Structures are given as structure tokens and as C-alpha cells.
Amino acid sequence: MALPLFDVVRDPGPDFVGLLGLLDESGTRGGQPQGASSPVGGVPHGTTIAAARFRDGVVIAGDRRATEGNIIANRTIEKVFPADRFSAVAIAGAAGPAIEMVRLFQVQLEHYEKVEGSVLSLEGKANQLAQMIRGNLGMAMQGLAVVPLFAGWDLHRSQGRIFTYDIAGGKYEEEAFAATGSGGRDARATLRLGFRPGMSRDDMVRLVTKALFEAAQEDSATGGPDLLRGIFPVIGVIDESGYQRVADEELIELARELETELTTRRHPE
Amino acid sequence: MSMPFYVAPEQMMKDRADYARKGIARGRALIGAVYETGILLCAENPSRSLHKVSEIYDRIAFAGVGKYNEFDQLRVAGIRHADTKGFAYARDDVDARSLANLYAQYLGQVFTHEVKPLEVEILVAELGTAGKEAQLFHILYDGTVVDEQKFAVIGGDSDTIAERFEGSYREVRGLQETLQACVAALGGEDYPLVYQDLEVAVLEESGERRTFRRIVSGELQSLLGEVD
Numbered sequence: 001m002a003l004p005l006f007d008v009v010r011d012p013g014p015d016f017v018g019l020l021g022l023l024d025e026s027g028t029r030g031g032q033p034q035g036a037s038s039p040v041g042g043v044p045h046g047t048t049i050a051a052a053r054f055r056d057g058v059v060i061a062g063d064r065r066a067t068e069g070n071i072i073a074n075r076t077i078e079k080v081f082p083a084d085r086f087s088a089v090a091i092a093g094a095a096g097p098a099i100e101m102v103r104l105f106q107v108q109l110e111h112y113e114k115v116e117g118s119v120l121s122l123e124g125k126a127n128q129l130a131q132m133i134r135g136n137l138g139m140a141m142q143g144l145a146v147v148p149l150f151a152g153w154d155l156h157r158s159q160g161r162i163f164t165y166d167i168a169g170g171k172y173e174e175e176a177f178a179a180t181g182s183g184g185r186d187a188r189a190t191l192r193l194g195f196r197p198g199m200s201r202d203d204m205v206r207l208v209t210k211a212l213f214e215a216a217q218e219d220s221a222t223g224g225p226d227l228l229r230g231i232f233p234v235i236g237v238i239d240e241s242g243y244q245r246v247a248d249e250e251l252i253e254l255a256r257e258l259e260t261e262l263t264t265r266r267h268p269e
Numbered sequence: 270m271s272m273p274f275y276v277a278p279e280q281m282m283k284d285r286a287d288y289a290r291k292g293i294a295r296g297r298a299l300i301g302a303v304y305e306t307g308i309l310l311c312a313e314n315p316s317r318s319l320h321k322v323s324e325i326y327d328r329i330a331f332a333g334v335g336k337y338n339e340f341d342q343l344r345v346a347g348i349r350h351a352d353t354k355g356f357a358y359a360r361d362d363v364d365a366r367s368l369a370n371l372y373a374q375y376l377g378q379v380f381t382h383e384v385k386p387l388e389v390e391i392l393v394a395e396l397g398t399a400g401k402e403a404q405l406f407h408i409l410y411d412g413t414v415v416d417e418q419k420f421a422v423i424g425g426d427s428d429t430i431a432e433r434f435e436g437s438y439r440e441v442r443g444l445q446e447t448l449q450a451c452v453a454a455l456g457g458e459d460y461p462l463v464y465q466d467l468e469v470a471v472l473e474e475s476g477e478r479r480t481f482r483r484i485v486s487g488e489l490q491s492l493l494g495e496v497d
Contacts, residue, residue: 005375
């Protein structure tokens with residue numbers, strides 16, 4: 001390994017992805033996989049993710065299941081990752097490429113911050129993610145699509161914001177909430193019915209938990225809260241103090257509430 | 270064909286070293302010191318935006334003196350090296366020693382082969398862990414690496430400052446005392462420094478992955494014992 005120095009015209013600036021490209025070209029780093037030539041089956045897929053704005057920020061969440069066709073590939077996979085202090089990504093789609101994309105995205109943001117000495121704006125981060133998804137289009141066409149949700153606290157506007165993407169890298173801002181993945185429709189329906197502008201953090205965490213729970217009722221690829229094994233969704237809250245993951249203790253309580261609700265539905269008093 | 274004048278290699282190296290040393294001596298100095306719970310980097314630098322001290326990686330910081338554009342280029346190269354290595358392997362695999370070696374190789378290469386040596390002196394600091402002590406690598410303009418145990422002074426008039434600092438330095442003590450000793454040593458008796466003249470940062474355990482933190486305005490003033 002030599003010190004990565006470039007002449008002025010070729011210098012990648014604060015762009016980590018551009019830097020990797022240059023290093024690949026000079027052969028100092030191992031090549032990237034070129035993608036399979038035939039459609040790929042039997043790769044773990046992540047399923048339902050959701051995000052919603054509340055009064056002081058934004059909640060982002062994902063269930064814990066990954067599936068390979070009709071098989072549960074993993075019960076405890078995590079699909080919500082802090083991208084930096086004030087933003088987070090949730091992933092649905094082919095788990096392998098998605099997790100790798102998140103890793104690259106995290107480094108990209110930190111790299112920019114260190115090289116430039118300032119943090120990218122939330123819009124800038126969202127656009128960076130869009131470019132990465134666009135870069136994955138070839139893989140997406142072969143069945144390895146990655147569809148993330150991006151949410152964060154906008155330091156300039158002092159508000160939480162949510163962005164959704166399509167497989168071609170199209171970026172769309174959502175005003176209130178978003179959900180995607182195989183159980184996304186059911187999660188969205190729950191969010192639509194329960195959403196009120198200006199909700200508190202606790203109410204929104206409860207609503208998002210319920211949305212994932214309802215998705216798990218209807219979609220076999222989505223895992224619900226599992227009190228038996230102690231598996232709960234990953235829920236992150238981002239407000240002006242940054243990203244914070246909701247503790248399992250709080251989620252156990254919420255899971256119990258849902259359980260009680262179901263029981264009373266079966267045995268009304 | 271004209272014959273070039275013969276210059277003895279000793280003379281050539283000496284000229285280059287003198288040139289680099291002169292450039293470095295013009296700038297202001299900087300101290301890196303290990304204290305109880307971290308590493309302090311304290312520079313005399315009146316600029317708020319052109320940094321001499323910066324973050325390289327989770328537990329690694331960079332400090333440079335001399336020509337700004339030259340050490341800034343090295344800083345960016347260091348971040349690139351660390352980020353690509355951490356991305357290709359794992360975050361724990363990024364260490365200050367290999368980075369210091371790369372810097373040394375590059376500076377040595379430029380010193381002997383290029384027209385002009387780099388007029389910089391740099392410091393690479395790595396916060397220690399339970400099984401590993403804190404490390405300070407002091408790298409000179411010609412690629413010489415010195416592995417310092419407790420502290421390092423680089424830049425203009427570093428010998429005098431090091432002498433002053435050594436007298437007041439004891440290893441096991443807090444951030445405030447170490448900082449005050451640094452500031453006293455950088456300034457000397459007849460040239461007291463105030464917080465506007467200083468750029469201060471630490472590598473310190475805070476429970477977060479990234480340990481680099483700048484100490485600015487209010488916090489710096491209170492650590493220095495200056496009152497508004």
C-alpha cells in the first residue's frame with residue numbers, strides 16, 4: 001500500500017466512492033465483483049421498513065427477518081443503521097448488497113466530513129445515497145435490488161425529514177411517513193390510519209411498532225415482535241440531539257400492549 | 270555537451286535539509302502530549318478555519334507544522350489511507366504505525382528525489398487501549414520517524430519549547446493541567462498566549478467510536494482559567 005496521493009486534475013476530493021474507483025484503476029485494491037451474468041435466486045432479502053415524522057424529529061424502523069424464498073434466512077438481522085450522528089438508513093431488498101451499500105455510505109459521509117472539515121447537508125446526504133442506488137442498477141436488474149429509506153434531522157431547517165428511493169435511484173421526499181419492502185403496504189396502511197401531525201416521540205414509536213406488527217400479521221416475510229425469543233424490531237429516533245436506538249425494554253412493553261390488544265379482540269369482556 | 274557542476278551528495282543533502290528546516294522554523298510550534306485519559310494536541314494557531322490539528326480515524330489524529338498546503342495534502346492522504354483500509358478490512362485494523370511508515374516513506378522519497386523537500390513536520394497520534402499504550406509518531410521533513418513515549422514538540426523553536434515543557438510535565442495528570450503546561454511552554458514567559466491564539470483538540474475515550482474532539486471557545490477558556 002502506498003500513500004494515496006493524486007495530482008490536482010485527478011484528485012477525488014472528499015468523495016470516498018471516487019477514491020475507491022481511482023484505487024481500483026491503479027490496481028492497489030482488489031477488484032469489485034462485476035455481478036452475476038444470470039438472475040440470482042436464493043439470496044437473503046430484507047423485508048419491511050418504515051419511517052415517520054413526529055413533532056421533534058423522525059422515527060425509523062425495521063423488522064428483524066430476512067428470507068430466502070419461503071425460508072427464514074435470519075431472525076435477527078438488523079436493517080436500520082445510523083449513517084452518521086444525525087441520519088439513518090433502513091434497508092429492504094437483497095441483504096448482502098444493501099448492507100455493503102450502507103457500509104460504503106457511512107464511510108462516504110464520514111470521509112467527506114473529515115476531508116472537508118464540515119458535515120454534508122441532509123439533502124446532500126440523501127443525494128449521495130441516490131447516486132449509490134443508481135450505481136447498483138445493474139445488480140438490481142439481476143434481482144439484487146436495494147431499496148432503502150433515509151431519514152434524518154436537518155440541521156439547517158431544524159426538522160426531521162424522510163426520503164424514499166426507487167431501484168433506479170429516484171429520490172422522493174415524504175411529508176409524513178413512508179414504508180417499503182414486502183410488508184410495506186400493510187405498514188403504510190397502519191401509519192396512514194394512526195398518523196397525526198405533531199405527535200409525540202412515544203406515540204410515534206408506538207405507532208411505528210404497531211405498523212410493523214400489522215405488516216407481520218399479513219406478510220409472511222416480515223417478522224413480528226417475538227417475546228419468546230426476545231427479538232424486537234430495531235427502532236431509531238433522530239432528533240436535534242442525534243440518533244438514538246430505542247431500548248428493548250421499551251419495545252417489550254409495546255409488544256405486551258399489542259398482545260393484550262389481540263387477546264381482548266379474541267375474548268371481549 | 271556541457272558538464273553539470275559536480276555537487277557532493279553530502280552538500281546536496283545539507284542544502285536541502287537547511288532549506289526545509291528554515292521553512293519549518295518560520296511557522297509556530299505545536300505540542301502533542303499524553304495525559305491521564307487521552308492525548309492532547311495543542312497548537313499556536315490564530316486561524317479558526319485553517320487547522321493544524323485534525324481527525325484521521327476513530328483513534329488517530331494528525332498534526333502538522335510548516336507549509337500549510339503541503340501538510341494538508343498529507344492530512345488528506347492519511348484520511349484516505351485510513352478510510353480505505355478500514356473499509357477493506359475492519360475498523361480495528363487501522364493503526365497509526367503503518368500510517369506513520371507511509372508518511373515517512375513519502376517524505377523520504379520526496380527529500381532525496383524531488384527538486385524541493387517538503388517543508389513540514391508532522392505528528393501522528395493514536396489513543397491507547399487496555400493492552401496498548403498511546404503512541405506519538407513524530408515524522409521529520411526527510412522521513413525520519415521518532416517514536417515518542419510521552420510528548421513531542423514540533424515546529425519553530427521546538428528545542429526551547431521542549432525544554433520548557435519537559436520541566437513542568439508529569440505523565441499522570443488531568444487535561445487541564447497538561448493544557449496549561451502546554452500553553453505556558455508554547456508561549457514562554459514574555460509571550461503569554463490566550464485562547465484566541467490556540468488550536469486545541471484531544472483524543473479521548475467518551476464511549477463513542479470516534480474519539481477526536483476539538484476544544485473551542487467557552488470550554489477552552491474555562492480550561493485555561495480565563496474569565497470573560
